[in-house]
Amino acid sequence: MTRGGVRYNGFPPYLADTEEECSVSLRQLMVNEGLIPSSEDENKRRIVILKLQKIVVRWVKSIAWKRRLPQHHINATNATIVPYGSYGLGVHGSQSDIDALCIGPFFATIAEDFFIDLRDLLKSRAEVSEIHCVKDAKVPLIRFKFDGILVDLPYAQLRLLSIPNNVDVLNPFFLRGIDETSWRSLSGVRANQCILQIVPSVELFQSLLRCVKLWAKRRGVYGNLNGFLGGVHMAILAAFVCGYEPNATLSSLVASFFSTFAYWQWPTPVVLLRDAYAAAGSPPGLMPIQLPCGGRQYCNSNITRSTFYKIMSEFLRGHHLMKDYLKPSFNWTSLFEPYPYATTYAWFVKIHLSADNQEGLSDWVGWVKSRFRCLLIKIEEVFGLCDPNPTEYVETCEKQPNIVYYWGLHLGNINVSDIETVEMDFLKNVNNRGSFQGTVGGIKLSVVQASQLPTKSVECDRSKNVARTCWRVREDKQCKNTPVYSRQRPGYVKMSNRDAESTDVKC
Numbered sequence: 001m002t003r004g005g006v007r008y009n010g011f012p013p014y015l016a017d018t019e020e021e022c023s024v025s026l027r028q029l030m031v032n033e034g035l036i037p038s039s040e041d042e043n044k045r046r047i048v049i050l051k052l053q054k055i056v057v058r059w060v061k062s063i064a065w066k067r068r069l070p071q072h073h074i075n076a077t078n079a080t081i082v083p084y085g086s087y088g089l090g091v092h093g094s095q096s097d098i099d100a101l102c103i104g105p106f107f108a109t110i111a112e113d114f115f116i117d118l119r120d121l122l123k124s125r126a127e128v129s130e131i132h133c134v135k136d137a138k139v140p141l142i143r144f145k146f147d148g149i150l151v152d153l154p155y156a157q158l159r160l161l162s163i164p165n166n167v168d169v170l171n172p173f174f175l176r177g178i179d180e181t182s183w184r185s186l187s188g189v190r191a192n193q194c195i196l197q198i199v200p201s202v203e204l205f206q207s208l209l210r211c212v213k214l215w216a217k218r219r220g221v222y223g224n225l226n227g228f229l230g231g232v233h234m235a236i237l238a239a240f241v242c243g244y245e246p247n248a249t250l251s252s253l254v255a256s257f258f259s260t261f262a263y264w265q266w267p268t269p270v271v272l273l274r275d276a277y278a279a280a281g282s283p284p285g286l287m288p289i290q291l292p293c294g295g296r297q298y299c300n301s302n303i304t305r306s307t308f309y310k311i312m313s314e315f316l317r318g319h320h321l322m323k324d325y326l327k328p329s330f331n332w333t334s335l336f337e338p339y340p341y342a343t344t345y346a347w348f349v350k351i352h353l354s355a356d357n358q359e360g361l362s363d364w365v366g367w368v369k370s371r372f373r374c375l376l377i378k379i380e381e382v383f384g385l386c387d388p389n390p391t392e393y394v395e396t397c398e399k400q401p402n403i404v405y406y407w408g409l410h411l412g413n414i415n416v417s418d419i420e421t422v423e424m425d426f427l428k429n430v431n432n433r434g435s436f437q438g439t440v441g442g443i444k445l446s447v448v449q450a451s452q453l454p455t456k457s458v459e460c461d462r463s464k465n466v467a468r469t470c471w472r473v474r475e476d477k478q479c480k481n482t483p484v485y486s487r488q489r490p491g492y493v494k495m496s497n498r499d500a501e502s503t504d505v506k507c
């Protein structure tokens, strides 16, 4: 498309061709990286949503019957399922969870009807496994696997008898008189809808978001619980850039993403909807990002001094690489190169979590991870800046199910025994706070050298239970380099199953 010899995207013709070639090669990389889900995967997800929709309608009618509502009310009542998160934005990968909000009528309560009756109904289904109620999060939810796909199901209750299947959650009529938890649970859906309305091209926004999420995962700056950026933060940052470049190409948007945030004057908040923002006290955190859903809500963030530093360094790195993106020598793979932990840091804090069985481990790790911000702050006090690599490892030579993390320390000279104070403080924090319902597992902290890191693909993907064989490299001398069979899938890092929890962790 040209206009007066100049491409509509504002590049002169000779550069516009390069620009387009560059975008094409980036799209090819996205395909090669498996970022675009297959049609089977899409179909499977659609079926999950349809089945959940049927389940919640059945559930809500049974509650209406239990409450002895008149028959015509039982007939008329309805609940609905609204997908949001990365699936709702159309940027999910094959490993992503499905975030789906259940919206129910005035008589179906969260405490009893949702967390007891709906949970029991879900549990009775053959497709459902690993079901847990996460009641103490800011956005309480039921988490389970449906046909092997992880589902996060929060609940919002509207003051209506029947929730239309296509309920407009931006319409104030539906939101009047709702409780605080329902309001918070709805904010993710509303944020998604605002984003999709704001961006000039949904397709370009989706492609940009897929790219920057891949970048963030590769460079170790993805994951809210580890103090980095979560899916929602990335979505708002990507939408912000798209809003300012209505005629851009994909590669120029990636370049803008990095140039914008490499020099962003934090803590100036990133705000998508200008009107919604009015100075009402200072925005929270080191990198405030406002949720585009009204009410001046901000994304929950666990960013600390350390993770702020790492995210900013990575924005700058991305910006420096992208300065050359129109040069023939430019190659996208350098932008997505995995972060070289082993050669960057000399010392690592090793966090070893264990439990008696896999299910107990999943609960235990989720609980401990919700306290990671406190651990990170303690480590910063004792050892200075730290890089909490979100990669999960497994020590296969141990009998007990376990998950291990290695967090890089910036200082070259450290007192190894200082880790004991950190461990003591963290244990107090983990044991004393909140209401962990599961069985308490083990936590061991130690300091190790880079040479003691696992060397190959021994990362753990807890989202998959697919039994596949792979090499694992054991750490201790006895089993060094002994190949063993494992149930874990090798490959690139899958973030925590718990990342969606909007638990506000205060230290």
Ligand SMILES: Nc1ncnc2c1ncn2[C@@H]1O[C@H](COP(=O)(O)OP(=O)(O)OP(=O)(O)O)[C@@H](O)[C@H]1O
Pocket (backbone or CB within 6 Å): 084, 085, 086, 087, 092, 093, 096, 097, 099, 187, 188, 189, 191, 224, 230, 231, 232, 235, 298, 299, 300, 301, 499, 500, 501, 502
């Ligand atoms: N820290 C947070 N602050 C505010 N809302 C959040 C936060 N974390 C999650 N949410 C809400 O929950 C939704 C789902 O979160 P989730 O962690 O599953 O991320 P996602 O965007 O779906 O990415 P992923 O593909 O990694 O699952 C987000 O889109 C957002 O609406």
Ligand SMILES: [Mg+2]
Pocket (backbone or CB within 6 Å): 085, 086, 087, 096, 097, 098, 099, 231, 500
């Ligand atoms: Mg998600």
Ligand SMILES: [Mg+2]
Pocket (backbone or CB within 6 Å): 085, 097, 098, 099, 152, 499, 500, 501
């Ligand atoms: Mg989620």
